[in-house]
Amino acid sequence: MVRTAFVFPGQGAYLPGAFSLLGGGEHRRTLAIIDEVAGRFGRPPVSPLLLGSAPGDVQRLLGDPNLYDLAIFATSVALAEVLTQEFGVFPHAVLGHGMGELAALTMAGVFSVQNGARAVCERGGAFLRHPCPPGGLLTIGSSLPGTVRLLSLISRGELTVAAQNTSEETIVSGRIGGLAELAELCLAEGVRCTRVRAPRLEHHRLAAPAQDAFRKSLAMVLMRPPSVPIFLSHEQRWFGLDDDPSWTVSRHFTMPVRFASSIRTLANAGITAMVECGPGSNLVRSISSIAPEVVAVAPMRASTSYVEMGDAVSVLPALRWPPLR
Numbered sequence: 001m002v003r004t005a006f007v008f009p010g011q012g013a014y015l016p017g018a019f020s021l022l023g024g025g026e027h028r029r030t031l032a033i034i035d036e037v038a039g040r041f042g043r044p045p046v047s048p049l050l051l052g053s054a055p056g057d058v059q060r061l062l063g064d065p066n067l068y069d070l071a072i073f074a075t076s077v078a079l080a081e082v083l084t085q086e087f088g089v090f091p092h093a094v095l096g097h098g099m100g101e102l103a104a105l106t107m108a109g110v111f112s113v114q115n116g117a118r119a120v121c122e123r124g125g126a127f128l129r130h131p132c133p134p135g136g137l138l139t140i141g142s143s144l145p146g147t148v149r150l151l152s153l154i155s156r157g158e159l160t161v162a163a164q165n166t167s168e169e170t171i172v173s174g175r176i177g178g179l180a181e182l183a184e185l186c187l188a189e190g191v192r193c194t195r196v197r198a199p200r201l202e203h204h205r206l207a208a209p210a211q212d213a214f215r216k217s218l219a220m221v222l223m224r225p226p227s228v229p230i231f232l233s234h235e236q237r238w239f240g241l242d243d244d245p246s247w248t249v250s251r252h253f254t255m256p257v258r259f260a261s262s263i264r265t266l267a268n269a270g271i272t273a274m275v276e277c278g279p280g281s282n283l284v285r286s287i288s289s290i291a292p293e294v295v296a297v298a299p300m301r302a303s304t305s306y307v308e309m310g311d312a313v314s315v316l317p318a319l320r321w322p323p324l325r
Helices: 026-040 047-051 058-062 065-086 098-106 115-128 142-153 176-191 206-218 243-253 258-268 282-290 306-312
Strands: 005-008 093-096 135-140 160-166 169-175 193-195 230-232 273-276 295-297
Touching: 005 065, 005 098, 026 047, 026 058, 026 065, 026 115, 047 065, 058 065, 065 098, 065 115, 093 098, 093 258, 098 115, 098 142, 098 230, 098 243, 115 206, 135 142, 142 160, 142 176, 142 206, 142 258, 142 273, 160 258, 169 176, 206 243, 230 258, 273 282, 282 295
Parallel strands: 005 093, 005 273, 093 230, 273 295
Antiparallel strands: 135 169, 135 193, 160 169
């Protein structure tokens, strides 16, 4: 029996015109809801960025972090709605990578689409009120011990491990100067490194003031018990009914993403297929490396038609299964 998890990406998961080939459908209703929330926060709509009418340049969007984050969230949630409502593919469990946890919580029913979008806007407001120093994220093609060794050779930048994607890939967060020094060191040692398309540092203690502000703002956002099990990659456990949602939801500001061990936990719990609910296939590549026995599906490798998306998910039975737990 196929048991499926939806996996939601975080920073970097933006594709201009992601839904431009889909025409009408469930995704437009979802995007309209998110646009309405964005307007209430004084922000422009995300629909033009994702439907192809005015796809935003990535570099320009990085200068507007709040819109960029909302576009990432909207892509993931709208894609999940298409998969469930139009293809009949439903998850047994959900997992988010970094800020992708907000989309995962929305898919699981903790947030409505409206309140999930509101949470993303509140997150952006927290960073505006409590900005981090200029910084970012760098993907390193090295094991966790190898990355820790590299960091020990850097004298500045307050660098820290932000995520472990696989046994041979990590993400480092920190100030701009330290990341530049780390990139030079990787080049000298022949270690692959790539700048993540992220507008700020994340998963770092320097984001603690913004985290606290975000947690307080969530007190006004309605949250419900999950209808689908959620695995928390930062804490390596399932979201519990007795959790304080505002605290749990805000932990991704400062805690690292333990993606590799999360995927292994899901596989060991009986998940046999994982769907990347976002553009591209970065998570699918990581999943295939961590758990090669799992069927890993990327339904939106680029702007995708219904036919192409249907082909991608054809390995998954269109059934509403009972949840994993």
